[in-house]
Amino acid sequence: MSRAIGVFDSGVGGLTVVKELIHQLPRENIVYFGDTARVPYGIKSQETIVRFSIENILFLLKQEVKLICVACNTVSSIALPVIRNHFKVPLVGVISPGAREAVYATKNKRIGVIGTKATIASKAYESEIKAISPDIKVVSCACPLFVPFVEEGWINERAVFDVAKRYLQPLKVASVDTIILGCTHYPLLKTVIKKVMGGGVTLIDSAKQVATEVKQILNREELLEFNPGPRRDFYVSDGPAWFSGLAKRFLGHSVKKVTKVSLNV
Amino acid sequence: MSRAIGVFDSGVGGLTVVKELIHQLPRENIVYFGDTARVPYGIKSQETIVRFSIENILFLLKQEVKLICVACNTVSSIALPVIRNHFKVPLVGVISPGAREAVYATKNKRIGVIGTKATIASKAYESEIKAISPDIKVVSCACPLFVPFVEEGWINERAVFDVAKRYLQPLKVASVDTIILGCTHYPLLKTVIKKVMGGGVTLIDSAKQVATEVKQILNREELLEFNPGPRRDFYVSDGPAWFSGLAKRFLGHSVKKVTKVSLNV
Numbered sequence: 001m002s003r004a005i006g007v008f009d010s011g012v013g014g015l016t017v018v019k020e021l022i023h024q025l026p027r028e029n030i031v032y033f034g035d036t037a038r039v040p041y042g043i044k045s046q047e048t049i050v051r052f053s054i055e056n057i058l059f060l061l062k063q064e065v066k067l068i069c070v071a072c073n074t075v076s077s078i079a080l081p082v083i084r085n086h087f088k089v090p091l092v093g094v095i096s097p098g099a100r101e102a103v104y105a106t107k108n109k110r111i112g113v114i115g116t117k118a119t120i121a122s123k124a125y126e127s128e129i130k131a132i133s134p135d136i137k138v139v140s141c142a143c144p145l146f147v148p149f150v151e152e153g154w155i156n157e158r159a160v161f162d163v164a165k166r167y168l169q170p171l172k173v174a175s176v177d178t179i180i181l182g183c184t185h186y187p188l189l190k191t192v193i194k195k196v197m198g199g200g201v202t203l204i205d206s207a208k209q210v211a212t213e214v215k216q217i218l219n220r221e222e223l224l225e226f227n228p229g230p231r232r233d234f235y236v237s238d239g240p241a242w243f244s245g246l247a248k249r250f251l252g253h254s255v256k257k258v259t260k261v262s263l264n265v
Numbered sequence: 266m267s268r269a270i271g272v273f274d275s276g277v278g279g280l281t282v283v284k285e286l287i288h289q290l291p292r293e294n295i296v297y298f299g300d301t302a303r304v305p306y307g308i309k310s311q312e313t314i315v316r317f318s319i320e321n322i323l324f325l326l327k328q329e330v331k332l333i334c335v336a337c338n339t340v341s342s343i344a345l346p347v348i349r350n351h352f353k354v355p356l357v358g359v360i361s362p363g364a365r366e367a368v369y370a371t372k373n374k375r376i377g378v379i380g381t382k383a384t385i386a387s388k389a390y391e392s393e394i395k396a397i398s399p400d401i402k403v404v405s406c407a408c409p410l411f412v413p414f415v416e417e418g419w420i421n422e423r424a425v426f427d428v429a430k431r432y433l434q435p436l437k438v439a440s441v442d443t444i445i446l447g448c449t450h451y452p453l454l455k456t457v458i459k460k461v462m463g464g465g466v467t468l469i470d471s472a473k474q475v476a477t478e479v480k481q482i483l484n485r486e487e488l489l490e491f492n493p494g495p496r497r498d499f500y501v502s503d504g505p506a507w508f509s510g511l512a513k514r515f516l517g518h519s520v521k522k523v524t525k526v527s528l529n530v
Contacts, residue, residue: 043504166424239313
């Protein structure tokens with residue numbers, strides 16, 4: 001049996017990564033797990049995020065995946081550094097690809113990073129960027145209200161615009177020319193963020209870079225496949241109907257079959 | 266050893282109930298548990314909410330509590346009807362006290378109910394109100410963005426005002442004169458809700474009624490105590506520092522010692 005690419009996220013946001021994987025690797029099987037019973041992770045402690053992440057990885061390993069894509073910025077920044085070497089399967093996070101792309105994109109060497117409280121507190125993006133180019137100025141801010149707005153589907157209202165104006169103020173003051181959208185929900189707020197920041201700013205959506213990195217690894221490890229009718233399996237730990245409903249917004253098309261599974265929770 | 270009143274909530278919101286308990290029963294010991302590792306419950310399924318609730322109750326029973334106060338509207342409306350008769354300890358939810366008070370308060374027999382998606386979908390308040398007074402018109406709406414706004418501390422901004430205007434529109438159209446704040450976070454938005462609805466509306470905050478009911482039950486069961494220096498123990502499943510930080514907003518004073526415990530999660 002051909003092995004799939006595993007993808008997990010705390011909820012539905014990781015589907016923005018699945019969308020890019022399908023685009024760049026259309027013949028690969030994909031198994032997605034969204035930990036919707038315990039979403040959101042972004043306000044939780046490192047210890048808890050690490051424990052949840054390991055459980056998610058073990059679930060995907062049971063599905064015999066050949067690579068695991070950590071499609072969640074919070075997990076990538078908080079848990080991945082701790083568990084990176086625990087598993088044989090390659091683990092691909094979203095931080096390095098996003099950081100590299102931002103360093104490549106900035107002209108004035110000022111990069112903004114936005115994400116959940118946990119992601120921002122970890123300084124993961126900042127460390128990655130500084131490791132590549134120590135003279136770049138990085139300004140970070142947490143935007144905890146962005147996720148609920150996206151999940152409510154209010155992505156073009158005055159209220160979200162007001163919220164964005166307040167959150168992004170330090171990035172405007174610092175005149176960043178590049179912003180890393182450090183949460184898989186944020187690409188859905190591109191219009192609002194562009195409007196607040198002005199047209200000149202480049203928004204970095206890690207999903208594309210992640211899919212490219214996955215492709216490179218599969219190629220290098222000789223694990224690429226060309227399934228004529230590739231499988232796309234979606235598992236969640238709670239609320240499959242809720243997940244289905246939101247999926248279209250992130251994936252661009254609806255997901256018919258979503259299976260609820262019980263992890264060790 | 267004297268036994269405490271147990272209180273649990275999915276997170277920090279239940280502290281509004283603790284505040285009222287302390288006010289009305291200042292000599293009682295109180296043990297609080299906030300399931301901050303799995304917060305929020307309001308977007309999750311009945312099966313999951315029931316499972317989490319049972320685990321929380323079992324934790325409080327280990328602390329040898331004499332009564333358990335379900336200080337969470339989502340749990341009270343979704344799980345309590347299922348598990349009410351499972352346990353020997355009295356379980357007091359927030360729905361009936363709030364519904365009774367609203368029926369008592371309304372003059373034009375039009376009551377609005379606001380809460381999480383799960384609470385509103387359960388129609389728990391509506392059923393309770395109709396059971397008391399079938400001719401009352403009940404208009405309900407879910408306000409999922411209210412909790413993140415309160416937790417962010419933005420309770421008097423244009424953005425939350427815009428959001429409230431949109432959410433409360435059906436209640437304005439229906440000319441309700443009474444609104445049940447069907448989520449323990451909402452009392453912190455009283456000013457915004459009053460502003461949007463106009464001064465004439467009565468806002469029902471279940472916390473007060475719940476504390477009164479607890480007092481009545483303890484009195485009836487001869488379980489009232491008069492501890493000279495009552496204990497107040499706070500447990501959470503994650504992020505004690507985060508909980509401490511938010512506690513002041515809900516409780517009116519800060520909480521110094523918060524203990525992290527691991528449930529069966």
